[in-house]
Amino acid sequence: MVCSKCLEQLKLPELVNSSNSEINSFSRHKMKIIFLSFAVHVVFLVSVFDIYFTTPVIHGIPEQINSLSTPAKRLVLFVADGMRADTFFRLSKTEAPFLRNIIEKRGTWGVSHTRVPTESRPGHVAVIAGLYEDPSAIMKGWKENPVEFDSVFNRSTYTWAWGSPDILPMFSKACGNRMWIETYSPEDQDFSGGKERGPSWLDEWVYDRFKSFIEYVGRKINKNEEGPDGGHQWGYIQDSGIVFFLHLLASDTAGHIFKPHSREYQENVNMIDSGIRYVVNLVESFYDNDGRTAYVFTSDHGMTDWGSHGAGDDSETQTPLVIWGAGVPQPIAADSHRCDKNKNFPNVNDEQWNLSHLCRNDVWQADIAPLMSTLVGTSIPVNSVGYLRRAYLNFSQKELAEASFMNARQILAQHTRRRFLIEQRQRSWSGGIFDYLPSFYRASKSFPPEEEESRVETIRYLIDKGHYEKAVIAECDELFELALHGLEYHHRYHRPLLLASLSFAFLGWISLLIVAVLHPDTSYSENHQFQGKFLLSRDSIFVLLAAVAWLYLFILHAPLQYYIYCLLPVALWWQVVKLLTDQRKTNTRISWKLLSMKQLLSPTLYVAAYAVGIEILVISFFHRWILSLGMLGLACSSFITNKHNDPNYYSRNAMKILLWSTSCFILGIFPLTPVIGKDVNSMLVMTAGWLFILLGILSTVLLARMRPRSGNLIDSLKRLPHRIWFQLLVLIPLAMWNISKADQSFVDKEGLPLFCQTLTWILSGSSLGLPLLMEHHWHKSNSYMVMNQLMSICLSVAVPFLLLSVNHEGIFLFALALNVHSWVLLETTDQQEFESKKSNVTMDDFRRAYIFIFLIITSFFGTGNVASINSFDPAWVRRFLSIFSPHAMGALILAKTCFPFLIVSCAFRAINLILKVPPKQLFLVVLAFSDAAGLHFLHLVKDKGSWLDIGSSLSHFVILETMVLFLLILYGLSCILIPHKILSISSTSRLSSSSVKVTVNYSDRRKER
């Protein structure tokens, strides 16, 4: 069946017992290192938000009073949550008769372009407050306001709102007693309750409550009641400047469950159409058709074809906007000279809308807020950055000029305030001690402070003289642009400083890691503490540097975290210099000679090769296929790992090299396959299951033969761990049966049977627990046990992973498992390494660390581009959950992402254990590599250009930094799963340089032969 020579080739080196004092010293320092890396990476991760994404909200901006007498006394705002422009505008007259009629005959319409993240909270904040929240505000919490901001509601006379408990409280808190809200309970949003009611129940509730309110107020007015108003504050109902807000959540829910192309989603749009007609009729009859109501219909974000949102796909960022009623012009023809061609907006594919004859007026999402304020005659929210779109206003020339002027002044007030905050902080410090110093403040060149006043006066003069056209087009728009740029300039004022500091910190950290790794005998962390002699020449420079940085930040009145960002590089470089000089002092030199070992390649070439390698990792974030190229490189790498120019190397290891290269080729195919997420293919999931069983049985047989003193095949099979057989013959087949059963039920549209769901959870839980039940009681001291454990971990991860699979990702996991096994076999081939090792870290360790990172990145991008949030599909978890629960779904999807990481981490751990490489040292190399890529990504983060670029550039950096944090955790987990005691009590580590003993027991091996 298997040739004995091949089996001989697969033999692993055997390990023997030896002292374990070094290992203990590792674990003592490991915690310190892990803690320090963790802290440094948290700083790196958080810093990107302070550099690129700080809150746009500032306080103390004066309000610009709206003195226009507008046609509309009141405004009704409808937000259909998760409604995308394409689905909405595509509907024919029969499908959305009311709104379609308005678009074609009565109102003004366009596409409202949102920014990322396309989530409900930022979408609503943009529509209602006119500002784009920074991503960190979103992370701080969805319901609570991290910062208070002004909104259209806050500027209104009074606002009544109905809808979701996730959205309304966000605005009502800042409004104080100017807003009244009514929400359904959070449980009503659950899908479970929606099964018999359907998600449209949420919208019906809103219409219903609105109707009751109007009827209630009508009764009160008819009876001419005075006194308490039941908390509704309905006394304002006849005033001007009031707002009704109806939040319609059902379209979002329907989009998530049924996807936007489904009949259910379209039906929901129908419902929204008839619901809006119903509300409009109620309002009009209540106010006796006085023609003084303006209506706005829009949405907070769109929805992808596969029912998700969050990222920057066109289907997510394009939302409908329809405005009609008092003060809004009738539609104009597309070929009219007044029709703007939306040149400054992203392209919209409107071929199937049948609206090409009408003028489309696109807006940015924040433009809706000043538009609503102007329509209803209230002042614009002070933090708004929206531009007043005049195409939506049926005003006289004078009124248009005044409205645009108000909009420009409102942006200017923000700009002036922000400039004041930066300038004044530096000037007014501490009673004028520093007044004699030159100011550090640099004003914006394009819009110097002295120009602000004169521009306002020019516009006032032009309007007073009746030059409305000129005032608006030439002056107001220009002032708006200048003030907006000035606002941005001051918003990013500290960026160059922070970016430079953080870059130095990154470089310092990478240098520290490399110096610590190359450090010959003392452990890095021992030297890391601020100990040893204070060298005046060396340390005073750093103390001085730190003092200067501190003083500068103090004068700037910088926030606390700026001190960390600016002092971190000083501290890190100080440590680097300390380590280098301390070594010279104690007469131990960094083992530079390691870098110039008798190799085919010179050290410079090595550095260049790794720089290319890191760039491959960086590029792979943008183009997945580059990973296939890297895999091809790895497949060939085994031919250059013949470290000792051993002529017999290839013939001795032909089997392992073949296995490694083949598995690299197979794994290299996956980055070329389409991204997982859209369609379900149960056949491929089942195939993956069979492949795992095959892999398990084959390798189990092989491992049984590899084991020392194996005797005949039957004998060795008998002594195999029972849990592997249990996994192979019970758990995986049972999981496969469950998958086919559940999928059949989905095909029959019967939903998830309770039995299948229970079995899914039981199988996943028991399978993940299995590797912890190690059988220690026999054959402890050989690497066979390590391989055995690795196989067991792969098989147990396979069960939940297959249950979470919808397409070929199960086969990917199989290929990955095959690959890491051949990697472990190949890396642990060369026994000479154990003998000749006298130092810490060799170039081989750098290679291992690189392959580790490469495999981690490959397992991240292998089956999908998860750098984009929206590529996650709820279908992945359909065998686990029958109801919509974002937290549980998120956790399961995170687990699915981490399972391949775990396999790679465990393989890395296995190699370290078998080769007795100090784990800490290797991990430092891993960190150095990933941080080099992180430094590159830090500079690739954008906050300009298309919002897709901004979102993905930010997520690249965040993914990489989070990945490092996860690696720290996962490596710790792999140390639990493959504990050191698996090699029996312990063994010598290579770190104990001078006293390294040859660890391969040759006498034992001879016996086997």
Ligand SMILES: [Zn+2]
């Ligand atoms: Zn939403």
Ligand SMILES: [Zn+2]
């Ligand atoms: Zn949603």
